[in-house]
Structure formats: structure tokens, C-alpha cells
Amino acid sequence: MIKLNPLTIKTLRRFRTIKRGYYSFIILAGLIALSIFAEMLVNSRALVVKYEDRYYFPTYGDIIPGSTFGFDYEYETNYRDLSKILNSSDDKDNFVLLPPVPYNPYENDLKDTTFPPFPPSLKDKHYLGTDKTGRDIVARLVYGFRIAIFFSIIFLFANYIIGIIIGCMMGYFGGFFDLFFQRIIEIWSNVPYLYAIIIVSSIVIPSFISLLAIMIFFEWIGMTWYMRTATYKEKSREYVLAARTLGASNSRIIFMHILPNTISLIVTFVPFSIAGAITALTALDYLGFGLPPPTPSWGQLLSEAAEYSIDAIWIGASVIAALVAVLVMVTFIGEAIREAFDPKMHMTYE
Amino acid sequence: MKSRCLYIAIILLFSILICGCSGEKNESAPAVEEAEELKLDYSSHKLPDGIEWITNNDDPIIGSPNAKKGGTLYSSISSFPLTFRTVGPDANSGTRSLFSDNMMLLVGLHPDTQRLIPVLASHWAYDKDGKTMYFKLNEKAEWSDGVPVTADDFIFSLELMRSKAINDPWHNDNFTQYFDKIIKYDDRTFSISCTDAYPDLWFHLEMQPRPKHFYKKIDKDFVQKYNWAIEPNTGPYILSEYKKGKYIIFTRKKDWWAKDLRYYQYRYNVDKIKFTVIRDTNVVFEYFKKGEIDVFGATRPDIWHEKATGEIFDKGYVEKIWFYNDVKQPTYGLYLNEDKDIFKDINVRYALAHAINFDKLNKQVLRGDYERLHNYFTGFGEWTNKDVKARDFDISKVETYMKQSGWERGPDGIWEKNGIRYSVTVTYGVSENTDRLVVLKEEAKKAGIELNLELLDPSAAYKKEMEKKHEVVFSAFEDPNLRPDPWQSFHSDNAHKPQTNNITNTDDPELDKLLDDYRTSKDTKERIVLIYQIQQKINDICCWIPLYQVPYIRSLSWRWIRLPETLGTKTSTSLFEPFEPWESKYGGFFWIDEDMKKETLDAMKSGKTFEPATIIDDTYRIKKNPG
Numbered sequence: 004m005i006k007l008n009p010l011t012i013k014t015l016r017r018f019r020t021i022k023r024g025y026y027s028f029i030i031l032a033g034l035i036a037l038s039i040f041a042e043m044l045v046n047s048r049a050l051v052v053k054y055e056d057r058y059y060f061p062t063y064g065d066i067i068p069g070s071t072f073g074f075d076y077e078y079e080t081n082y083r084d085l086s087k088i089l090n091s092s093d094d095k096d097n098f099v100l101l102p103p104v105p106y107n108p109y110e111n112d113l114k115d116t117t118f119p120p121f122p123p124s125l126k127d128k129h130y131l132g133t134d135k136t137g138r139d140i141v142a143r144l145v146y147g148f149r150i151a152i153f154f155s156i157i158f159l160f161a162n163y164i165i166g167i168i169i170g171c172m173m174g175y176f177g178g179f180f181d182l183f184f185q186r187i188i189e190i191w192s193n194v195p196y197l198y199a200i201i202i203v204s205s206i207v208i209p210s211f212i213s214l215l216a217i218m219i220f221f222e223w224i225g226m227t228w229y230m231r232t233a234t235y236k237e238k239s240r241e242y243v244l245a246a247r248t249l250g251a252s253n254s255r256i257i258f259m260h261i262l263p264n265t266i267s268l269i270v271t272f273v274p275f276s277i278a279g280a281i282t283a284l285t286a287l288d289y290l291g292f293g294l295p296p297p298t299p300s301w302g303q304l305l306s307e308a309a310e311y312s313i314d315a316i317w318i319g320a321s322v323i324a325a326l327v328a329v330l331v332m333v334t335f336i337g338e339a340i341r342e343a344f345d346p347k348m349h350m351t352y353e
Numbered sequence: 354m355k356s357r358c359l360y361i362a363i364i365l366l367f368s369i370l371i372c373g374c375s376g377e378k379n380e381s382a383p384a385v386e387e388a389e390e391l392k393l394d395y396s397s398h399k400l401p402d403g404i405e406w407i408t409n410n411d412d413p414i415i416g417s418p419n420a421k422k423g424g425t426l427y428s429s430i431s432s433f434p435l436t437f438r439t440v441g442p443d444a445n446s447g448t449r450s451l452f453s454d455n456m457m458l459l460v461g462l463h464p465d466t467q468r469l470i471p472v473l474a475s476h477w478a479y480d481k482d483g484k485t486m487y488f489k490l491n492e493k494a495e496w497s498d499g500v501p502v503t504a505d506d507f508i509f510s511l512e513l514m515r516s517k518a519i520n521d522p523w524h525n526d527n528f529t530q531y532f533d534k535i536i537k538y539d540d541r542t543f544s545i546s547c548t549d550a551y552p553d554l555w556f557h558l559e560m561q562p563r564p565k566h567f568y569k570k571i572d573k574d575f576v577q578k579y580n581w582a583i584e585p586n587t588g589p590y591i592l593s594e595y596k597k598g599k600y601i602i603f604t605r606k607k608d609w610w611a612k613d614l615r616y617y618q619y620r621y622n623v624d625k626i627k628f629t630v631i632r633d634t635n636v637v638f639e640y641f642k643k644g645e646i647d648v649f650g651a652t653r654p655d656i657w658h659e660k661a662t663g664e665i666f667d668k669g670y671v672e673k674i675w676f677y678n679d680v681k682q683p684t685y686g687l688y689l690n691e692d693k694d695i696f697k698d699i700n701v702r703y704a705l706a707h708a709i710n711f712d713k714l715n716k717q718v719l720r721g722d723y724e725r726l727h728n729y730f731t732g733f734g735e736w737t738n739k740d741v742k743a744r745d746f747d748i749s750k751v752e753t754y755m756k757q758s759g760w761e762r763g764p765d766g767i768w769e770k771n772g773i774r775y776s777v778t779v780t781y782g783v784s785e786n787t788d789r790l791v792v793l794k795e796e797a798k799k800a801g802i803e804l805n806l807e808l809l810d811p812s813a814a815y816k817k818e819m820e821k822k823h824e825v826v827f828s829a830f831e832d833p834n835l836r837p838d839p840w841q842s843f844h845s846d847n848a849h850k851p852q853t854n855n856i857t858n859t860d861d862p863e864l865d866k867l868l869d870d871y872r873t874s875k876d877t878k879e880r881i882v883l884i885y886q887i888q889q890k891i892n893d894i895c896c897w898i899p900l901y902q903v904p905y906i907r908s909l910s911w912r913w914i915r916l917p918e919t920l921g922t923k924t925s926t927s928l929f930e931p932f933e934p935w936e937s938k939y940g941g942f943f944w945i946d947e948d949m950k951k952e953t954l955d956a957m958k959s960g961k962t963f964e965p966a967t968i969i970d971d972t973y974r975i976k977k978n979p980g
Contacts, residue, residue, distance in 0.1 A: 065764035078766050078799035111792050113717035136788050205810035296787045
């Protein structure tokens with residue numbers, strides 16, 4: 004729909020030359036891609052089990068009860084136990100291949116002698132230790148990241164679609180429509196949205212979708228102001244007049260002509276919106292108003308970190324490091340995009 | 354802190370409990386122009402003949418003769434009182450006890466012997482009708498402003514509690530429903546009558562007087578006028594100084610009328626008690642570690658085992674105290690809603706009970722600090738049937754029960770029948786419980802039952818439970834009565850309708866019969882036999898899965914805070930309770946040793962150390978249930 008014009012190509016090229024932002028982008032994109040396959044990397048289910056000449060791939064799909072592998076229970080096999088038995092026996096035919104981190108984010112790996120939280124241990128494969136109910140922190144971080152990042156991306160798209168449409172219409176049509184929405188937005192933007200969400204989510208328990216809906220409900224206004232201004236500016240340019248003279252419809256003018264010319268503005272905001280959404284979700288989870296427990300979340304880890312402070316420093320250290328890393332990368336990307344789209348780089352003023 | 358939190362919860366539960374029981378909606382009355390006259394009788398009548406006055410000055414003294422007077426106790430509250438009133442709007446918060454616990458009652462229960470002891474009333478007597486008690490006030494009893502306490506103050510109290518002007522439907526209702534009348538015989542002698550004959554009548558008649566000379570008459574602006582008024586009281590302390598939102602100071606009355614009474618002579622030793630407003634428990638603990646707060650509740654395992662470590666403990670500046678008591682236990686457990694289709698099958702309920710792995714939770718996460726709760730009415734002394742046992746985690750039993758009812762394990766390991774999965778939602782309102790429930794959830798999954806956790810805001814969770822919209826709710830009630838009162842929670846009269854305490858919707862004809870018999874019986878022995886059967890029946894119906902009880906309290910205290918040799922009484926729920934909580938007489942035992950305080954503070958500067966102290970007192974520990 005939107006063709007890349009030479010200017011955009013130039014911009015992208017420029018983006019690639021800003022190493023800090025570019026590499027951050029690559030790493031973050033890589034992490035997101037990896038997190039989609041988190042079940043293969045961080046999971047209590049084995050990747051492959053060969054047992055009595057049959058191969059099993061338990062990662063996706065139904066559970067395989069313990070009785071299948073000779074245990075005396077009907078619930079899901081504990082593949083770590085299975086791996087200890089099969090891999091240590093002399094029988095080389097049967098084996099279990101576990102993911103690098105053999106824990107899922109919900110299970111409590113408890114011990115008889117000591118009490119959680121357990122410190123990091125290579126032997127137990129709890130590389131960053133466990134939280135206060137014995138759940139693996141790597142697993143909680145990875146799945147928490149996946150939820151947070153996809154939450155932010157969906158949040159971003161929904162927000163921008165609403166914000167852009169309304170903002171463009173305000174700028175393009177002006178008049179009563181503009182005035183009306185300006186007032187609405189002024190009122191709406193005075194609602195302290197974090198508090199509003201807290202109030203709502205203390206009454207109805209939010210799920211992924213409903214929390215998203217609540218947040219969008221209060222956050223869509225952010226983009227409208229910018230889009231309104233940008234559209235106002237673009238509207239009076241000659242190419243819009245030309246398009247109108249040629250008989251183009253309003254929607255065609257908005258989406259085919261004005262929008263591509265304001266894309267630089269939108270793109271510049273994207274990383275910061277993502278960072279904002281991650282922080283908002285984390286803050287809500289921290290306060291206990293976010294996604295319902297036991298959903299893995301960084302905010303919940305942070306609140307445990309606050310509770311244990313230096314007694315279980317690995318909880319705080321891991322989650323803060325992860326949070327800082329992601330937010331710094333997002334900021335670098337944002338900075339690079341801003342620089343790449345800087346009009347001064349492409350134009351000279353006389 | 355913990356005890357205060359619990360107290361709030363109890364007050365909350367208690368109040369809504371009785372409101373709920375009455376089944377009446379409190380419709381807001383049109384604005385009262387002026388407080389209507391209730392026309393209570395303040396005139397003197399002739400005392401009937403043949404009254405046998407009773408008193409009790411033979412039970413062991415409470416407190417320690419070694420106690421020294423003086424010093425200031427530094428404590429904290431989580432929020433500043435919204436009002437100093439103890440009735441009316443906003444009064445029913447955690448800080449209410451600061452004021453109401455400084456209001457003495459007529460008689461009390463000796464904490465160890467469980468016999469009545471004199472408080473405001475020096476003598477008391479029972480009428481033959483079973484509804485009336487006579488009281489003779491102590492000659493010395495007086496208000497904090499020096500005015501004697503009289504029978505008029507009790508009549509006035511009744512009038513106030515019934516008045517619409519206080520805008521407090523709960524008190525209006527309670528004092529109309531249970532109290533019939535007060536008859537004055539002379540200034541210091543009167544009788545109180547109940548509307549019905551109750552066993553343990555004194556408990557139902559117990560009331561606090563209100564200073565008539567202070568209020569004069571009931572003002573229609575009572576709520577606004579007395580918001581921040583300091584009402585004269587009869588207790589050991591009175592509010593002396595405060596700064597709104599910051600702190601509140603109570604000062605001991607030097608010539609308190611009750612200071613030489615047998616059961617009060619060695620108590621209430623500290624001169625001043627300063628409650629500073631500190632909102633966050635973690636912050637309170639930081640204050641405590643600096644010695645700016647004197648005592649800290651450490652019943653929670655994480656505080657006792659993890660936070661309470663470090664220099665001040667190793668060097669013996671702070672003592673760790675573990676004290677076993679024997680008190681009514683809140684009913685921490687899972688309440689199953691029998692009106693939900695899935696729980697109509699008793700086998701399904703049994704299966705869930707066997708799928709709850711309390712032992713693993715307790716041993717591997719909670720450090721074995723908790724004990725399994727077995728009976729819905731635990732801690733009622735001989736009214737508790739010790740043979741009632743909670744069901745243990747046992748997957749094979751789950752399988753037996755589920756298969757009996759025709760369920761099979763589905764592809765995800767969860768039981769299935771006719772396309773329905775055994776997946777139920779557990780509603781709860783306290784975020785700390787998440788840590789416990791996640792472990793139970795993972796274990797229940799092994800038994801083929803999916804528990805979905807639903808953490809709501811406490812009031813939203815309470816609302817859901819009261820409207821009986823839950824499937825399973827993790828909740829606790831504390832019976833405010835002296836003896837078990839199972840009717841409200843298990844009788845079919847309270848089932849299938851919102852706003853009653855039968856949140857399991859239990860509707861069992863056999864149980865109903867037992868409950869009716871228990872309710873009408875006035876004979877203690879018969880009542881005990883019946884309550885044993887009722888407790889067994891509740892266990893058989895399995896509508897409530899008991900979880901844990903905490904039959905002890907743990908505290909941290911700086912070493913200058915001293916306690917008697919036996920640290921508390923059988924019914925102490927806090928060793929450092931500064932005032933007199935109603936019903937149980939265990940407040941004000943501790944004292945401050947100023948010399949030790951100086952010694953300790955000097956030692957901290959010079960680096961001198963003392964023997965680290967962890968004191969465990971199991972004088973009142975109940976023998977564990979066998980098995």
C-alpha cells in the first residue's frame with residue numbers, strides 16, 4: 004500500500020549506520036523471535052524422549068502421563084526425573100533431551116532441606132535462582148518478557164490505529180469535528196490513567212485481552228494530538244490540493260497522501276510507546292493490578308525483589324538487569340530512528 | 354502489626370456477619386431533623402428481693418509483681434484514624450480499638466481459669482428468667498475526668514447506640530435486637546435484660562457505658578460534632594496528644610480507678626504509648642531495626658526466619674519470642690459452593706479435598722511453621738471435637754472418587770466428564786496468599802484438578818463470596834461468639850440466598866436437625882454432644898477444606914521491653930497489646946526497664962554484646978492431633 008520512496012530507503016540506510024541503535028534493534032528483534040519459541044528453550048517438558056524404541060516429542064500438545072515411562076502416576080511426567088533415570092543408566096538406547104533451562108514458569112521446584120528463594124545454581128540448572136515459591140527466575144523472565152513485549156506491540160498497534168485515524172480526521176476535517184474531539188481528548192487526558200486502570204482492575208479481574216482493552220481505552224489519545232497537527236500542516240500543502248483537484252476521495256487523501264508523509268513522526272514515537280507500555284504493565288503487575296497470578300511477569304518479580312531486597316539479591320538483580328537492558332535497547336532504537344528521520348539530514352535550507 | 358490486621362479483619366467480618374444474619378437491609382432513613390427521643394427510663398426502681406450477688410477475687414493474679422512503671426512504648430499504626438468516634442461512619446477501622454479498648458466492660462473472663470472476674474461491676478447476679486443480670490458498679494469506678502460511672506451512663510449508652518443520630522445501622526440493630534432494657538435501682542446498681550434467654554448470658558449483655566455528663570443529650574449532629582472529640586473513658590490510658598496523619602499519643606492515668614484491683618494491679622505499666630503512622634510494614638521493620646519502634650510482630654515465617662537476622666539479633670539487643678496460645682482459630686480454608694453443578698457430587702468434593710497438598714506447602718515453603726487445621730471450630734476448648742480430621746493429599750483416593758462418579762483423565766491430565774473439565778476458580782482477596790495457592794495449584798494439577806486463581810481486591814472478593822457467585826473461595830471467618838455458632842454458616846435457612854454466611858450453600862436435612870437442636874438447647878452437656886456431631890457432619894459433607902492454623906504468636910522486641918515469667922495468658926493474641934481488648938484480658942503485661950534501655954543503647958555504641966535470645970514458651974501449647 005505504502006511504497007518506499009527513495010527518501011525512506013535513504014532513511015533506513017541512515018538508520019543502519021547508527022550502530023548502537025541498529026544492533027539494539029537486531030538483538031531485540033532476535034530476542035522477540037526467540038521468545039516465540041520459548042517452549043523449546045525454557046520448559047519442563049523434554050524436547051525429545053526415546054523410550055523403548057519409540058520417540059516422543061512432548062513440547063507441544065497433550066501431556067504424556069508418567070505411567071507411559073514406567074512411573075506410577077497418571078499426571079504429567081517429570082522429565083527431569085526421567086532424564087536422571089534414563090541418562091544415567093547404561094542403556095544408551097533410551098534417552099531424554101531436555102531444554103537448556105528445564106523448568107516451566109509455573110512449577111515450584113522445592114527441596115526438603117532448605118526453603119525458597121534458592122540462590123542461582125548451575126547444578127540445579129536454576130541459572131538465576133528461584134523466586135520465593137521455588138519457581139525458576141529464567142523461566143519467569145523469559146515468559147514474562149514474551150507476554151510484556153507482545154502486550155506492548157498489540158497495545159501499540161491498537162492505540163496507533165485509533166489515534167491516527169481520529170487525529171488525521173481532526174486535522175483534515177477541522178471544524179466542529181475537530182473542536183468536539185479536542186474537548187473530549189482534553190477531558191480524557193486529565194483522567195489519571197494508571198489509577199483508573201487500578202480501580203477498574205480491582206473490581207473485575209483482568210485477563211490479557213481485557214487489560215489490553217482497558218489500557219487502550221485510556222491511552223488512545225496520546226497519538227491524536229500529534230497526528231492532528233501533522234495533518235493540519237500537510238493538508239495545506241500543494242500535493243494535497245492537487246490530489247483534491249484530481250477528485251481523490253477524503254479517505255484516499257488521508258491514507259494515501261497525508262499518512263505516508265507523516266510516517267516519520269509516527270515511527271519516531273514507536274519505540275518510546277513500547278517502552279511506556281512495558282513500564283506500565285510492569286508497574287501494574289508490581290502493584291498487583293496487572294495480569295492475574297500466577298502469570299509470569301516482571302512486575303511481580305520486582306515486588307518480590309522489593310520484599311526480599313538483599314536477602315535474595317538474585318531476584319532483584321535479574322529482573323532489574325533485564326528491565327534495564329530491554330528499556331535501554333528500546334531507547335537506543337528510538338534515538339537512532341529519530342536521528343535517521345531527522346529532516347535536516349536530507350534537506351538543505353537556502 | 355499482624356494482630357492489628359487480624360483485628361481489623363475480625364471486626365469487619367464480625368460486623369458484616371451479624372448484619373448479614375439479620376437478613377435486613379439497612380435502608381437509609383430520610384435526613385433526621387433532630388435526634389428523636391427514645392424515652393428510656395432513667396428513674397430509680399426498687400431492687401427485687403433475693404438477689405444473690407457474685408464476685409470473684411480468688412483467681413490467680415494476672416501480670417507480674419516485678420513490673421516497673423514508666424517509660425514510653427513506641428509503636429506504629431498503618432493509617433491515622435478517620436475519626437476518634439467508636440461508632441458511626443468511618444469508625445469501624447483498625448484504629449477503633451485504640452479507643453474502644455480503653456473502655457472497660459462490666460465483667461471479664463479470666464484468661465486462664467475462664468471464670469468471670471469483676472471489672473466495672475464489682476458484683477453481679479443472675480435473674481431466674483434467664484434473660485436478666487444485675488450489676489453493682491465498683492465504688493471507685495470513674496471517668497477520666499473524675500466523674501463517677503453511674504447506671505445512667507449505661508442507660509445513656511443504650512440510648513445512644515439505638516439512636517439514628519449516630520448513623521450506625523449495625524449498632525442500632527445490635528442494641529435493639531439483643532438488648533431489651535436497663536432498669537436502674539440506684540446510681541450504682543442496675544439490671545440489663547436480653548430479648549431472649551441465651552446460654553452464657555453475660556457475654557450477650559456485655560456493654561460499655563458512655564459518659565452522659567459529657568454528651569448531655571444526643572445531638573442530631575453527633576457524627577460531625579464528635580469526630581475529633583476526646584471522649585472521657587474508663588480504661589487505663591487516654592489520648593493526650595496527636596498530630597493528624599502523623600502520630601497519636603496515649604498517656605497512662607496516674608490515679609486510674611482500677612489500678613489496685615486484684616486483676617489489674619500489675620498491668621498497664623508504660624507511661625506513654627506513641628503510635629506513629631507508618632504505612633508500609635517493610636518500613637516499620639526498618640524503624641524497628643533502628644530501635645525507633647520497640648516491638649514488631651513476626652508471626653509470618655519470612656519475617657521470623659529471614660528478616661529477623663543480623664547484627665541486632667546476633668548481639669542480643671533484640672529478643673525473639675515464640676509464644677503458643679490456645680485461642681479460637683480463624684477458619685482458613687477453601688469454601689466450596691455446593692450450588693455450582695460440579696460440586697453437587699460429593700465425590701467431586703472429596704476428590705478436591707484429597708488433592709490439596711497442605712503438607713508439601715507447609716514443609717517445603719512455609720518451613721513447617723503452620724499446623725493443619727482440622728475442625729471448623731478449633732480453639733473452643735472442650736467445645737472442639739478433636740476426632741475430626743482433615744483429609745490428606747492422596748492422588749489414589751482422588752482417582753477412586755473421580756472414577757466412582759464416572760470421570761476420566763483428559764488429554765491434558767485433567768479429569769473430564771461429558772465434556773466438562775474439573776477446572777474451578779479459586780477466589781481470594783489477600784495477595785500474600787498467592788504464594789500459597791500457586792503451590793497448591795501445581796499439586797492439584799498432578800491430581801487432575803485445575804485450580805484457576807482469581808485474586809480480587811479484598812472487598813470485591815468478599816462481595817463475590819457473599820453473593821455466592823464463587824466456585825471456591827479461600828477465606829476465613831472468625832466466630833465472634835464465646836461458643837461455636839454453626840447455624841449461620843451451615844443451616845439451610847441461610848443457603849441459596851445472598852448475604853448470609855452460609856457461603857457453601859450447605860443444605861443438609863440431617864445437619865439442619867442437629868443445628869436446630871443445638872440452637873434451642875440450653876443444657877451445656879447436651880450442647881457439647883451436639884456440637885461434636887455437627888463438627889463431624891460438616892467434615893463428612895466436605896463443603897469446607899481446612900487449610901492451616903497458627904496456634905502461636907511470634908514477636909521481636911528490644912531487650913528493654915520486659916514480660917512476666919509466663920509471657921502471656923492462654924488467650925493472648927499479642928504479647929504487647931497495650932490496652933484491654935474486649936472479652937480477653939491480656940493487655941498491658943509488659944513493662945519498660947529504663948536501666949536496661951540505657952545499658953543496651955550504651956552497649957550498641959561501645960559494641961558490647963549480650964547473649965542472643967530466642968525464647969519459646971509452650972506453656973499453653975495444645976497437644977498435636979494424633980495422626
